[in-house]
Amino acid sequence: MSFSLSLLFYPYLLFIAVWVILSLVGFYHLLRFGIKGLGTLLLAVVYLAGALGLLQLSYDYLVAIPWETRVSILSPSVTMPSFEIPKY
Amino acid sequence: MLSAYRLAGPLPGEKVVTILHRDIFIVLKRILLFIVLLALPVALLFMLNRLFPALNQGLIVWPIIVMSASAYLLFIWLLFFFSIIDYLLDVWIITDQRIIDIRQSGFFSRTISELRLSRIQDITSDVSGVWATIFKYGNLKVQTAAQEEKFHFEEVGHPERVRDLLIRLSSVHEAAPAPAPSLSRHEVA
Numbered sequence: 142m143s144f145s146l147s148l149l150f151y152p153y154l155l156f157i158a159v160w161v162i163l164s165l166v167g168f169y170h171l172l173r174f175g176i177k178g179l180g181t182l183l184l185a186v187v188y189l190a191g192a193l194g195l196l197q198l199s200y201d202y203l204v205a206i207p208w209e210t211r212v213s214i215l216s217p218s219v220t221m222p223s224f225e226i227p228k229y
Numbered sequence: 230m231l232s233a234y235r236l237a238g239p240l241p242g243e244k245v246v247t248i249l250h251r252d253i254f255i256v257l258k259r260i261l262l263f264i265v266l267l268a269l270p271v272a273l274l275f276m277l278n279r280l281f282p283a284l285n286q287g288l289i290v291w292p293i294i295v296m297s298a299s300a301y302l303l304f305i306w307l308l309f310f311f312s313i314i315d316y317l318l319d320v321w322i323i324t325d326q327r328i329i330d331i332r333q334s335g336f337f338s339r340t341i342s343e344l345r346l347s348r349i350q351d352i353t354s355d356v357s358g359v360w361a362t363i364f365k366y367g368n369l370k371v372q373t374a375a376q377e378e379k380f381h382f383e384e385v386g387h388p389e390r391v392r393d394l395l396i397r398l399s400s401v402h403e404a405a406p407a408p409a410p411s412l413s414r415h416e417v418a
Contacts, residue, residue, distance in 0.1 A: 146292060153296040160303050167310050170333065175317050176248075184317070188310045195306055199299035206292045 147208040164192065240326050246398065249321040252366035252386040256316055263309040270298050321382050323391075325398060328371065328380060344380050346399040348373045354388035371395065 168185065175181040274294070277284055285291050318333035325346075332340045349371055356367035361384075369382035369391055385391055 146288070149289070149292055149296070153300065156300050157303075160307060163307055164310070166337075167307070167314055170318065171314050174331075174333070174339065175314070176320075180317065184310075184313055188306070191306055192303070195299070195302050199295070199303075202295045202299070203292075206295065208292075210288065212288055 143211045143213040146210045146212055150208060244325045246323045246325055249382065249385050251316055251319060251384040252364060254364040254366060255384050259312050263305060266305045267302065270301055274298065330380060344371065344373060346402045349395065349399045352392045352395050354392040356388060
C-alpha cells in the first residue's frame with residue numbers, strides 16, 4: 142500500500158488558509174478600530190514583512206521536497222533521494 | 230494623537246483629556262516572550278540535527294518537520310500580531326465628562342463601556358510587584374454606587390497620576406452647576 146507524499150501537504154495548506162483568514166481579521170480590527178497613526182501603520186508593515194519573510198522561508202524549504210514521491214507503508218523503509226537544503 | 234482618535238457619540242462640548250493604554254513595559258514583556266518562542270524551534274532543530282545527522286534524509290520525517298516548523302512560526306507570528314493589536318485596541322479614554330473603556334477580547338469580541346465622572350465615588354490605585362514598582366505601572370479601580378461593579382484600568386503607567394487627574398476632573402464636574410431639568414411638551418401641558 143502506498144500514498145503520494147503530497148498527501149501530507151494538504152493539512153498544511155488548510156492551516157495556511159486559516160492563517161491567512163485570521164491575518165485578514167487582524168488587519169480588519171487594526172484598521173477599523175485602531176487609532177489612525179504611525180503606530181498602527183508600523184505594526185501593519187512589520188507584520189506583513191515578517192509574514193512574507195516566513196512564507197518565503199517555508200517555500201524555499203518546501204519546494205526542495207520531492208512531493209511526487211510515493212511512500213510505501215507496511216514495507217521495508219525507503220530513504221528519500223538526496224536534495225539540497227537551502228542555506229541561510 | 231488625541232486628534233487622530235474619533236470619539237464615537239461625543240457629548241455636547243465634550244473634550245478628550247487623555248487616552249490611556251497599558252504601560253509600554255507590558256508590550257516589551259510580550260515582545261521578549263515572542264522572541265523566546267520564535268527562537269525555540271531553531272534551537273530544537275539545531276539540537277536534533279546534531280543528534281540525528283541523517284534527519285533531513287527521512288522520506289516522511291523531514292517534510293513533517295519542515296511543515297511543523299513553518300506552521301509553528303507562522304502561528305507564533307500571528308499570535309504576536311494579535312497580542313499587539315490587543316494592546317493597541319484596549320484603551321481608556323478620559324474626557325472632561327466621562328471615562329470610556331474599550332476592550333478587545335479575542336478575535337471577535339469588543340466591549341465598550343462608559344462612566345460619567347459625576348458618578349465616581351472612590352478611586353483606588355494599586356502598584357504591586359517588583360516590575361510594577363520599578364517601571365511605575367499598576368491598576369486603578371473606580372467605584373461608583375455600592376452595588377455596581379468597579380471600573381478597572383489595568384496595568385496603566387503612573388496610576389497615581391491618573392487617579393489625581395480623575396479626582397480633579399470629577400471635582401470640577403461636581404463644582405459646576407447642574408443643568409436645569411428640561412421638561413417635555415407632555416409635562417408642560
